[in-house]
Amino acid sequence: MKTTLQVQNLTCSGCAKTISNKLSEMEGIQSVIVEKESASVSFEDQGADVASFAKQVLRQLGYPKIDDENGMLPNAKSFVSCTNGKMSL
Template sequence: MKTTIQIQNLKCGGCAKTITDKLSGLNGINEIRIEEETSSVIFEHENSDVVFVAKDKLRALGYPAIDDENGILQKAKSYVSCASGKFKNN
């Protein structure tokens, strides 16, 4: 199955790198693609339970789904995740 999750706080390739790295470590998620233009995370999975795990991981990184709360803490986490992704690219 393929799932698309539209997220908040996606700013750049650093964010995308962090999201891809962290989601690829989850069991049952494959072929992760990030579309910066639409702030979407797209991935293949075998069962629907992993979608909830992915949403929780995204929220923990500072990239909540579009229908989740996006407070100052989430935004701060996303800046840290973004910087981490940028650092790993270099």
């Protein structure tokens, strides 16, 4: 099943790299595509449970869905995730 999510705080290639790496490591997820221009993340998953877990992982990294709360903590987490992604480019 293909899942596409609009996320917050996705601003650069470092963010995209972190998201792509973390989701690609997950069992049951493949074909991860991150588009920073539209702030979207798409992937093939093996069911609703896997997609739900992926959403939790994105939130933990600081990239909550577009309709989720986006306070100081998610912004700080995304900054760290972004920096880590830039270091691995």
